[in-house]
Amino acid sequence: MARHAQNARGQGTPCPYKHMEIFLLGVSHKTAPVELREQLALPPSHIPRALHILKNACGLQEAAILSTCNRAEIYAVGTAQSAARLERFLGRYHTLPSRASTQHLPVSIASALYRSQDAASVRHLFNVASGVESMVVGESEIQGQVKPALETAHKHDSIGIVVDE
Numbered sequence: 001m002a003r004h005a006q007n008a009r010g011q012g013t014p015c016p017y018k019h020m021e022i023f024l025l026g027v028s029h030k031t032a033p034v035e036l037r038e039q040l041a042l043p044p045s046h047i048p049r050a051l052h053i054l055k056n057a058c059g060l061q062e063a064a065i066l067s068t069c070n071r072a073e074i075y076a077v078g079t080a081q082s083a084a085r086l087e088r089f090l091g092r093y094h095t096l097p098s099r100a101s102t103q104h105l106p107v108s109i110a111s112a113l114y115r116s117q118d119a120a121s122v123r124h125l126f127n128v129a130s131g132v133e134s135m136v137v138g139e140s141e142i143q144g145q146v147k148p149a150l151e152t153a154h155k156h157d158s159i160g161i162v163v164d165e
Contacts (some may be wrong), residue, residue, distance in 0.1 A: 020061055022081045023092065024121035025113060026073030029135050030111035038108070040072040040090070050093060050159040057092075058085040063162050064153035066128070068145045070135055075125060077160075087113070107112070 027040055042050055047065050052062045054074065062077035074086055087110070116124055124133070127148045131138045153159040 003083075009090065015131065019079060020077050020122045021080065021083070021117050023076045023078065023085045024073060024116045024124055025076075025083075026071060027072040027112045028068075028116070031114055032109075036109060036112055037070065037072060041069070042067040042072070044148075047149075047152050048156045051153060051156050052136070053093065054089055055158060057089050058082045063158050064150055066146060066149040068142070069135075071128070073128075075121060083117070085116075112136075
């Protein structure tokens with residue numbers, strides 16, 4: 001089945017990436033204690049470098065990072081092999097200990113991670129941006145966090161037709 005992306009006029013155009021999927025890997029206030037979320041959080045000044053490393057190390061076509069006090073999420077476009085590399089990236093980038101680990105991550109982190117792909121990843125991002133996934137359902141602060149996350153990824157050529165449109 002050919003994938004299509006909608007352009008600004010709502011017209012379908014063939015997706016330029018063959019055999020690519022949209023992935024989400026993250027932790028939130030629902031899955032991880034604050035101490036763990038703090039370990040995985042990235043200050044805004046570190047995100048451009050992390051995006052560069054993430055795309056190159058994982059072989060991704062596109063990537064965006066949403067890092068707030070209540071969540072740390074990576075949205076990516078890549079192959080199934082790229083998705084497997086996301087967890088390794090997370091452990092290495094944050095220099096987390098790998099003893100007693102699953103997929104190169106400490107068990108406490110591996111069990112707190114949620115993963116999804118394609119439509120479920122997009123649906124999750126919409127739920128996050130609308131405040132449905134917030135500690136206080138419906139709060140609007142998250143909108144002021146999602147937009148800059150996407151702007152940062154765009155500014156550093158980390159997202160393209162799939163994530164940006």
